[in-house]
Amino acid sequence: MRYWVRKTLALFITLLAAALLTFLAFEVIPSDAAMAKLGMDATEEEIEALREAMGLNRSLPVRYGDFLISALRGDFGNSIQYGIPVAELLHERFEVTVSLALLSFVLITGISIPLGILAARAKTKTGEGAAAFLTQLMMAVPPFFLGMLMTLFFGVILRWFTPGAYVSANENFLGFLRFMIFPAMAVAIPKIGMSVRFLQSSLKEQTQADYVRTAKSKGCKRGRVLWKHVLRNALVPVVTFLAMVMAEILAGSIVIEQVFNLSGIGRLLAVSISGRDYPVVRAIVLYTTAIVVILNYGADLICRYLDPRIREL
Numbered sequence: 326m327r328y329w330v331r332k333t334l335a336l337f338i339t340l341l342a343a344a345l346l347t348f349l350a351f352e353v354i355p356s357d358a359a360m361a362k363l364g365m366d367a368t369e370e371e372i373e374a375l376r377e378a379m380g381l382n383r384s385l386p387v388r389y390g391d392f393l394i395s396a397l398r399g400d401f402g403n404s405i406q407y408g409i410p411v412a413e414l415l416h417e418r419f420e421v422t423v424s425l426a427l428l429s430f431v432l433i434t435g436i437s438i439p440l441g442i443l444a445a446r447a448k449t450k451t452g453e454g455a456a457a458f459l460t461q462l463m464m465a466v467p468p469f470f471l472g473m474l475m476t477l478f479f480g481v482i483l484r485w486f487t488p489g490a491y492v493s494a495n496e497n498f499l500g501f502l503r504f505m506i507f508p509a510m511a512v513a514i515p516k517i518g519m520s521v522r523f524l525q526s527s528l529k530e531q532t533q534a535d536y537v538r539t540a541k542s543k544g545c546k547r548g549r550v551l552w553k554h555v556l557r558n559a560l561v562p563v564v565t566f567l568a569m570v571m572a573e574i575l576a577g578s579i580v581i582e583q584v585f586n587l588s589g590i591g592r593l594l595a596v597s598i599s600g601r602d603y604p605v606v607r608a609i610v611l612y613t614t615a616i617v618v619i620l621n622y623g624a625d626l627i628c629r630y631l632d633p634r635i636r637e638l
Contacts, residue, residue: 332626335622336618343615344392344393344396345389350610351606352385399412401415401608405600405604406602407602412608415593415605417588418588418589418590421491421589423575424494425505425574425581425582426571428506428509437563438524438563441520441563442556444525445525445529456521460519463515463517464518469581469584471510471514475511476488479507486503486507489585491585508578508584512574512578519566520563528559540554561632565624568620569620571620572621575616575620576591590612593609
């Protein structure tokens, strides 16, 4: 209970600190939201009136309080480029980014865990070498290059999907899956190689631990020791890594979204930075920070459940 309370308290403190740093970072940027909205031809009186209406003349602590309350309500103001609420703009991109993240995560966990176990149980040098070569190859190929190869082979040659023609899940679920599986694979393949390496190394380390030798000396079967004890402890570093991977994907895979012409969070961030749309950039930065902190918090709780030694902390 003490561990859970401490982690939850740290979560809220980190989120508040992240919100403060995000607010201050955009306050330091030499820009004027009122001038950006009215344009260079506006008079000083018009700019000053809009600054007053937008609350830009109030003190810094007051503005931070307003920003924090608005963020908790999901109100990040209006986009300068698009002229619509930032929350509405982000909501339109969530389906793409979250779908890509979930499909990628399913592929990573569903493939890397069995492969990691097989790699760790390899008895011969040939098996270990094959596992090392496969994982190294998967990690070496960049996601954008995989995306280009998949677009060429599966999209142009085999015509399994139409490149650049994203289909919403609400319109055609099967068409949506047929399109999204390829960017998900492009994101997942390098991560699968990393996850297999992590799990293989962790499993080998755990199999040499004292508790494994004790369990075997008591007559426990090797399979039971592996599944009930070794795998559970070996998953701790893998869970931490997968939380980082999930946060990275949810933050927006900019390159993959560009390759497959997906309108996700990453692509919106790139467009907003180039267009100096600071309300959108600030909202995405805050969203990304919150995702990273919350997923790490979840990973800590899962690791505590998996490893009995953490329960004593």
